[in-house]
Amino acid sequence: MSELRVERRDIVIVGGGPAGLAAAIAAHEAGIRSLTVLEREAHAGGILRQCVHNGFGLHRFGEEMTGPEYAQRDIDRAAELGIDIRCDTTVLSVENNRRVTCVSPTEGLTVFEAGAVVLAMGCRERPRGALGTPGTRCAGIYTAGAAQKLINLESMMPGRRVVILGSGDIGLIMARRMTLQGAKVLACVELMPYSSGLNRNIVQCLEDFGIPLYLSHTVTDIQGRERLEGVTVAEVDANRRSIPGTEMHFDCDTLLLSVGLIPENELSKGAGVSLSNLTSGAVMDDSLQTSVPGIFACGNVLHVHDLVDFVSEESFRAGQMAAAYVRGELQPAEILPVKDGPGVRGAVPQQVRKGLKEDVRIMFRPDAVYRNASAVVVSGGKELARKRSLIFTPGEMAVITVKAAQLLQAEDEGLTVRIERKDA
Amino acid sequence: MQDIIIIGAGVVGCALARELSFCEADITVVDMGSDAAEGASKANSGIVHAGFDAHPGTDKARFNVMGAAMYPALCAELGVPYRQNGAMVLAFSEDDRATILRLKEQGEQNGVPGLRVIEREEIRALEPNVSPEAVCALLAPTSGIVSPYELTFALADHAAVNGVRFAFDTKVESIRRTEEGWMLSTSRGDMACRTLINCAGVGSAEIHRMMTGRDEDRIISRRGQYWILDHAKPEPFTRTMFQCPTKMGKGVLVAPTVHGNVLLGPTAEDIDDPLDTATTAKGLSDVLAACRLTWPQVSTRSAVTNFSGIRAHEARGEFIIGPVEGAKNAWETVGIESPGLTSAPAIAAELARAIAEAEGLKYKADIVPAPKPPKPFNEMTPEEQAAACAADPLNGRLICRCEVVTEAEIRAAIHRPVGARSIDAIKRRTRAGMGRCQGGFCAPRVAEILAEELGLPITAITKNGGQSLMLTSTLAEAMKEAESHE
């Protein structure tokens, strides 16, 4: 039996998408040189490689870029810094002692013993099976992202007549993409009474092409023995149950699913990292450290973001914090919990270090659409921060910053984030 | 002319093909599906039943107990995952208790070892997630679980290395008697043989009618719908959890699979179309409601998928196994429903002996041993994984991240004796695409590998044979097609 090859690194970063690249660049800029990024695909850049549409980078670079252009900025910067990015390398396990085991065709199996680990694995799409949609199990049912990969990275067309279930942004983008490539997109069907996609995408990806959006509808049956032949769509009531008599039939050969993203946390679980039921990502503190010391997480593996710009921003911080940890500058501290109040789901970070003398940005998803409302952070009856907005929607991550001075006034019971209606 | 044609590449047809491949005979297995195990053999509970269900003295009881006893050695020989995990039949009332006691007595008459009635405390101690409503249970330690399609593939492979040919996508359309034997008219042309064996599952009554001209076996297509949940550690149940049987079957079960998933189901619905494997909203919610009785915390939050299988229920509930009455060189296995998977090795062994004797077949002096599949990469120690990567660099490239399947394993599945030719065929042989993302990440890559290994354009790759194409065209072709419509 062969001996395992063991290598030592200050920081190992799992994933070479936008999160992993930003964390690596930040760690390098913070002085860390013993650093490796492990990427399972043949190229760095992650999901951005297949997002050939524009709309990226406005916040970070002040210009509108396509996915490949955005990714290239970080890839170029990492190359400039001489960061070791190992592509075609899949991580098999991360252990709580920060041992990372990976394989690649060229290097075989390697074990890294790391001073700190940054988890940046991104997320995956909810498949049909998780929805429990009945019907046949024929060909022609794809997640929107899988269809995007086939079209944009492999020049292959997954179908001709398409129904899209879910109005997430990837689904909307694919409605336009497939239409422009000659397919007929018959409908976009959304279970909720509102779309989780951006208005811009609803207008430019559906309305521009006359594709109907059916809100409060779902797919109730899937037909076709070999390739998909059709789907049944029905309206749903307030409890999201289909209403008999409202069924519509669509003849189609393709069903695309855009019904939610789930942080890809299998490796995190293996490392013993505590996960949140609300975000499906790691429970973390303001330094992006998970429940396992020295293991950090950032980007969509932590919680699903709307914009890559914010993934990069969060991941820079993760890289800096991992560097601080390696240098022994990040001491264990008492923590204040951050709790979800009314109207708020999955506020992150879930913990703030006590006595922190920095501003803290808290992100969360509203649980419904609120117009003319305020996001408020309170602690022991004291209001620490307030942010008014004309609209809060589940489709857009809300951000509220608690200033350092206010944070120091927080009580031991921790912070609660809630939404207050103006009219209430 | 062939010596023998077997119709049906399910677990019974493949087990029989394997047994007969040990004889000097020229054998072909034909199946309308694109792969082995395309019918009930791929979509059932995967339980190796202990044998307390069947009425003493019936073929079902005899083959069940005999088959169950063959499983440990057979699976070891073929390298198929099998686990003797034990089973419980739960009683929720005093009426149920009477049923349990009857099952125990029946099982003992059938020769099932180790049966024991246990009370609530012991149930909860053994299976902490079981409902506190369960008053007592029959504990059957010899009940086991197996991957039914992997068993079928392994049987087919062993038959193939001993000379059996497999003709897939071949639908038998009519059968006529000839001077020397039989002539089959199929979707792929005519095929002649001396001896014809009907192992056609839900299609077995139809084949019987084609062979005899008599419409006498009544096969009811009984659909069972299932949920499958993602693997979790620890497993919610280590044993197969039955409820008391009903006249429609063994009732719903909550069972671990050999790969650590949880299986919920099946329903029992008699349907008209023997190929209608759709699931229904009602069926799926019925399964959940029934499973809640066994497992109050059951949830589909971790559901990987749902599916249904169709079992061939003979109207009187019997196995019909043996020579076809009034026809020469004709044999059949009709109505092989539960415990059909358990019984398959025993049915095959006994029927093969009868056929060999009646047809005067000689046993081969040398039998090629079963090509044992290598240990899955996912189950190796890191040292073994390092060695596997050194031996074949393609073990260092993971294709399926959910189930940890390497490119080397996928290529090997295509080159098995009865090799994978579709995305689903790869999935069932390697587990690539069986996980929580359901092939979202790996299916495009698997399609590329299939195209490469089979020398086909990628647009010809199917999910599951026939017209189940994964892609409709290249982008350039799609644009041209759209323009021509304008």
Next chain:
Amino acid sequence: MTERVITCINCPMGCRVTVRLEGSEIVDVSGYTCKRGDTYARQECVEPLRMVTAVIPVEGSVCPLSVKTASPIPKAKIAEAMRALGDLRLTAPITAGTAVLKNVCGTGVDVIATRTV
């Protein structure tokens, strides 16, 4: 007098902006919350503009080249632009930022590579 309702795309509010036109002349714009809604709705009524992105096969490469219009083009020209791109046949190497098709459909806008192959 005609009336058009435009959904503003600038933020999640999605204001429904009503534009009243006399022939092709805008006489009134209402229903917006901020200035951006007014500007957007006017542009949509005069000449809606869109960025177009696509991929183009590259000789000898599985992965196609991703491209975009260097700036938005009239919405009415999208289909024609896609057809023009569909006729392109490229060979590597191509550097990101290079124009692969100049002045697409007479819009005065170039189509440029967004990746290097």
